[in-house]
Amino acid sequence: MAERIGRQTLRLTEDVHVGAYAAAGGKKEGEGPLGGGFDLISEDAWFGQDSWEKAETAMLRGCLGACLAKWDVPTRRPELLLGGDLLNQCISSAYAVRECAEPYLGLYGACSTMAEGLMLAALLVDGGGFASACALTGSHFCTAERQYRFPLEYGGQRTPTAQWTVTGAGAAVLEKGGGTLRVTHVTPGRIVDAGVTDACNMGAAMAPAAFDTITAHFRDTGRDFGDYDAVFTGDLGAIGHDILQDLLQKDGRSPGLRYMDCGVLLYDLKTQDVHAGGSGCGCSAAVLCAHILPAMERGVWRRVLFAGTGALMSPLSVQQGCSIPGICHAVAIERED
Amino acid sequence: MAERIGRQTLRLTEDVHVGAYAAAGGKKEGEGPLGGGFDLISEDAWFGQDSWEKAETAMLRGCLGACLAKWDVPTRRPELLLGGDLLNQCISSAYAVRECAEPYLGLYGACSTMAEGLMLAALLVDGGGFASACALTGSHFCTAERQYRFPLEYGGQRTPTAQWTVTGAGAAVLEKGGGTLRVTHVTPGRIVDAGVTDACNMGAAMAPAAFDTITAHFRDTGRDFGDYDAVFTGDLGAIGHDILQDLLQKDGRSPGLRYMDCGVLLYDLKTQDVHAGGSGCGCSAAVLCAHILPAMERGVWRRVLFAGTGALMSPLSVQQGCSIPGICHAVAIERED
Numbered sequence: 001m002a003e004r005i006g007r008q009t010l011r012l013t014e015d016v017h018v019g020a021y022a023a024a025g026g027k028k029e030g031e032g033p034l035g036g037g038f039d040l041i042s043e044d045a046w047f048g049q050d051s052w053e054k055a056e057t058a059m060l061r062g063c064l065g066a067c068l069a070k071w072d073v074p075t076r077r078p079e080l081l082l083g084g085d086l087l088n089q090c091i092s093s094a095y096a097v098r099e100c101a102e103p104y105l106g107l108y109g110a111c112s113t114m115a116e117g118l119m120l121a122a123l124l125v126d127g128g129g130f131a132s133a134c135a136l137t138g139s140h141f142c143t144a145e146r147q148y149r150f151p152l153e154y155g156g157q158r159t160p161t162a163q164w165t166v167t168g169a170g171a172a173v174l175e176k177g178g179g180t181l182r183v184t185h186v187t188p189g190r191i192v193d194a195g196v197t198d199a200c201n202m203g204a205a206m207a208p209a210a211f212d213t214i215t216a217h218f219r220d221t222g223r224d225f226g227d228y229d230a231v232f233t234g235d236l237g238a239i240g241h242d243i244l245q246d247l248l249q250k251d252g253r254s255p256g257l258r259y260m261d262c263g264v265l266l267y268d269l270k271t272q273d274v275h276a277g278g279s280g281c282g283c284s285a286a287v288l289c290a291h292i293l294p295a296m297e298r299g300v301w302r303r304v305l306f307a308g309t310g311a312l313m314s315p316l317s318v319q320q321g322c323s324i325p326g327i328c329h330a331v332a333i334e335r336e337d
Numbered sequence: 338m339a340e341r342i343g344r345q346t347l348r349l350t351e352d353v354h355v356g357a358y359a360a361a362g363g364k365k366e367g368e369g370p371l372g373g374g375f376d377l378i379s380e381d382a383w384f385g386q387d388s389w390e391k392a393e394t395a396m397l398r399g400c401l402g403a404c405l406a407k408w409d410v411p412t413r414r415p416e417l418l419l420g421g422d423l424l425n426q427c428i429s430s431a432y433a434v435r436e437c438a439e440p441y442l443g444l445y446g447a448c449s450t451m452a453e454g455l456m457l458a459a460l461l462v463d464g465g466g467f468a469s470a471c472a473l474t475g476s477h478f479c480t481a482e483r484q485y486r487f488p489l490e491y492g493g494q495r496t497p498t499a500q501w502t503v504t505g506a507g508a509a510v511l512e513k514g515g516g517t518l519r520v521t522h523v524t525p526g527r528i529v530d531a532g533v534t535d536a537c538n539m540g541a542a543m544a545p546a547a548f549d550t551i552t553a554h555f556r557d558t559g560r561d562f563g564d565y566d567a568v569f570t571g572d573l574g575a576i577g578h579d580i581l582q583d584l585l586q587k588d589g590r591s592p593g594l595r596y597m598d599c600g601v602l603l604y605d606l607k608t609q610d611v612h613a614g615g616s617g618c619g620c621s622a623a624v625l626c627a628h629i630l631p632a633m634e635r636g637v638w639r640r641v642l643f644a645g646t647g648a649l650m651s652p653l654s655v656q657q658g659c660s661i662p663g664i665c666h667a668v669a670i671e672r673e674d
Contacts, residue, residue: 106447128463
């Protein structure tokens, strides 16, 4: 049963391990620097479907299937599914698990959904009576563009601060005992609204929330960047990454090369024309499952802080002049030998 | 720390009580049969704001404030907030708690969000390291009509099977010990899709999910309708209520007058022109906090099963010909003397 430490952090007291994980992605994601880590890559944006929403659903379903097939017994099922996505009413995740016989909890954490799902899965396996739980999320460039911005057919110009919604997904099963990678702490985030109203600069809107949660995690645990081999934010992109580094340095911290952003890592920012980098639920989910967890298994990093970031706005709230609230949830993962 | 019983149910092992609760509603809800139970009623649909989305946000903020003001120490704050709503990207709940200093977890369970939030709050207080957690949700007729169906200005006709989205909200704090009403069991639901494609007949789409979760709860706990003083579904409305009764009777069960639906109770179906009854996140949330919990405190019922129901679809998924998946989460609440 989780133990509260400090104002905002929970320390898990049971052995909660990553049992299995998988990442799925589109063609562009497969061509990026992390392409080799994906379990499933589509040759186009369609994933064999006739609408982009159905394609997103198929991608999520495929990602969940790939994850469960890699679990210790490939026919085993998790006791609980936690999912969410960016589509209105979170349809792609709900439709993706529609045929599953397990209980399902729908989440909305915008691009922080993977961290929120992992955190809840960890707490519910630790003390909530579940032996295992699976967190699943993803996003699709084509569904996000037409829902949040313009239909692709318009050929709209993008600002340099804009990010590219990742066509990708991640799924991870947490279970009691039995693995190399253990979830040790979670720090749920509070909403931080820095007053940013530019929906084409999400990195700036989310960076203050990332600062709030990461420093809360450090305050509660007595740790700092030196105690982690790597600290990842979800999808601040190049601009948000620099803003967060500034905020941390002004706070007297030295993140150095230990701090990285999933949105910066997933694409080659020089050649792949994604402006400030990747974003979307699929960004941190895919980087976690295609890059971070595999690298931890290989021993590259022993202790990692995964800090998923989200912007809790809608096109309508931006049209009504509301500023963009950010949130960030952090999950500490440690390699055990 | 919660104990799993049967395939799908968790029994709480700690004393998790309802610490405080409140309901907010619009004019129509105040004029209905449960109007006297609301803590906060707006004289119009605007709640003092200049857009319906902002009105929904203000209603949720007011409801949370009214709830916390009724807690044992009115300046006390819950350690965690759980919220969600029907608007695209769940903006009304996120904006409602934007100024709160507590961690926030966004949920999407469609109209089952109150049950999902209560369930997670109960599990996280029981074994997740939190001493208290507050579940908050609501809906607004005017925001829902224009988002899901037509702008009100069109004056569109409604089918007899259609339900009326409740302008209402509910908030409830769960805490360790210290109250009369204890949460004893939770049964998270799985998705059930009966193939209904008529978005104007949500009751039919959700009734099979309610049947699935309620019978799973009975199977896991060894209970039946006779063990509860009252069993409430969230918002099946008059048509879904009758379908569920049929399904239960065919299963050899006798729900009788013990089974009620929040969407049937909230309005006077004969005079208030709401067709098949109320719906929306605010429906079960407001009925729980304006009617069920107060009646339990007065001793009318000692043991209640609150089974929130949701339809996990979007206007877009319906336009693309997809059927409407339903879900239902159940929470057992018991009066202790």
